[in-house]
Amino acid sequence: MLKNSLFWKIFISYAGLLCLCLAIAGYFVNKIIQEYSLSPLTRTMAYDMKTVIGHMLPAFVITLVIGFVLIRINTSSFLHITHIAKNFARGNFAQKAEIVSSDEIGDLATAINAMGAELQSRKQTIVDDKNKLDAIMAHMNDAVITTDLQERIILINNAAKTMFDISTVVLHRDYLWEKIRNEKLHRLVRETIKTQTARVSETEISAPEKKLLHIHLSPIQVDKENQGILLVFHDITELRKLENTRREFVANVSHELRTPLASIKGYVETLLENNSLRQEEIHEFLHIIMKHSQRLDNLIKDILELSRLDSHDLKTEFTMLDIHPCIENIFSQYQEHGIRKNQALELDIPQQLPLIETNEYLLRQLLTNLLDNAIKYTAEGGKIHLKVTAFNTSLCLEISDTGIGIPQEHIPRIFERFYRVDLARSREMGGTGLGLSIVKHIVLLHHGHIQVESAVNIGTKFLITIPQQQSKHPA
Ligand code: ADP
Numbered sequence: 001m002l003k004n005s006l007f008w009k010i011f012i013s014y015a016g017l018l019c020l021c022l023a024i025a026g027y028f029v030n031k032i033i034q035e036y037s038l039s040p041l042t043r044t045m046a047y048d049m050k051t052v053i054g055h056m057l058p059a060f061v062i063t064l065v066i067g068f069v070l071i072r073i074n075t076s077s078f079l080h081i082t083h084i085a086k087n088f089a090r091g092n093f094a095q096k097a098e099i100v101s102s103d104e105i106g107d108l109a110t111a112i113n114a115m116g117a118e119l120q121s122r123k124q125t126i127v128d129d130k131n132k133l134d135a136i137m138a139h140m141n142d143a144v145i146t147t148d149l150q151e152r153i154i155l156i157n158n159a160a161k162t163m164f165d166i167s168t169v170v171l172h173r174d175y176l177w178e179k180i181r182n183e184k185l186h187r188l189v190r191e192t193i194k195t196q197t198a199r200v201s202e203t204e205i206s207a208p209e210k211k212l213l214h215i216h217l218s219p220i221q222v223d224k225e226n227q228g229i230l231l232v233f234h235d236i237t238e239l240r241k242l243e244n245t246r247r248e249f250v251a252n253v254s255h256e257l258r259t260p261l262a263s264i265k266g267y268v269e270t271l272l273e274n275n276s277l278r279q280e281e282i283h284e285f286l287h288i289i290m291k292h293s294q295r296l297d298n299l300i301k302d303i304l305e306l307s308r309l310d311s312h313d314l315k316t317e318f319t320m321l322d323i324h325p326c327i328e329n330i331f332s333q334y335q336e337h338g339i340r341k342n343q344a345l346e347l348d349i350p351q352q353l354p355l356i357e358t359n360e361y362l363l364r365q366l367l368t369n370l371l372d373n374a375i376k377y378t379a380e381g382g383k384i385h386l387k388v389t390a391f392n393t394s395l396c397l398e399i400s401d402t403g404i405g406i407p408q409e410h411i412p413r414i415f416e417r418f419y420r421v422d423l424a425r426s427r428e429m430g431g432t433g434l435g436l437s438i439v440k441h442i443v444l445l446h447h448g449h450i451q452v453e454s455a456v457n458i459g460t461k462f463l464i465t466i467p468q469q470q471s472k473h474p475a
Pocket of ligand 1: 426436
């Protein structure tokens, strides 16, 4: 043991040196007494010296004991400090050296303690930084991968594992191309390694599911000696879909607006240029202009309504409402419309309904669109029925008609913006193709759901269920 070897080295050297001195002194005195003819005085002195050396032995033993104790005290402080320094080397900075004296050993212990505190604080900073980085990486939505210049993965976060369906990775050993099979990605990585310049691109992956990814690649310094590549992947599938939907929507809106506008323009030009028109013709043209203006007005209203619903502003305006008067009021308005088409409108609503957490404006909009369609797509003499029931914690609304019905193949698409089963008929009726999209939006804002049952020439039934109260923490 180093501890003991140090102690014993000092102790044995000290004892050995003393023994050697005494032995040499004794030997010479003895030799002088035996071999030289000494005067009586000198002989007496030599004998005295021999006696003194003989007496020095107990003194030596005592000195040895004292020396042992002193060396033990001094070396134990050193050994204690050595032990602490070894712990520092193992990364354990918690132990402190005892400061037992104010001499050099005390100074050494103070210095060791200061060094320990400094190392401890630096270690803590490194651990904190690493924890922060780990937390950021673990909770990032973007996928992050770092590779070395040989394309071996040296870091990968959870998002990347999920995005590319990677279950296990052996860091510093598995290659990127082993884990992600994408030719374009590997070409980009190789180019970045070669040119050492950052680049941005997009690529499509097909597994585990089809996705469009935005990739940012940049060369980085991984550590003191090694360089690597940082890859950040952002899933832009939904964003691109949204962009396409918006683009389509804008194209559809322009088209829808242009059609009535072109008609209005044509009829106005005819009216302006042709002075020989008869009164009935002028009246007819003005009537057509009026109809197209109304269509334009409907379109603009519906577009604004959709954009308002998209912005989710109305969600904050939900209150507990007695919907009875509101439903009766809307229904009576539509009864008048129905009378004009000789249609029978029936309302089936219980006297007592629980309060519903909703927004009156949205509820009106929903019923208006559905009743409007029911009247529009039901022939003269048909029947329209609105049934309201409260069931468990839900409110159910059933709007049925005996109208033209919707062919089965069209049902999945009728809630899409501008989707119409029969475009000409819808336009003729002043439809915009946005009514059911608005209805669906409103139902979703209530965290409810909507179903359609329909049979051609028999009729259509829309079933809507919304919770009586909105969850405080909707999913
Ligand atoms: P529109 O303004 O054309 O009525 P909607 O979005 O309200 O647009 O409806 C989309 C399409 O669904 C309509 O064009 C129509 O073909 C069909 N539809 C909606 N409601 C009914 C109904 N009650 N009976 C038959 N078809 C309907």
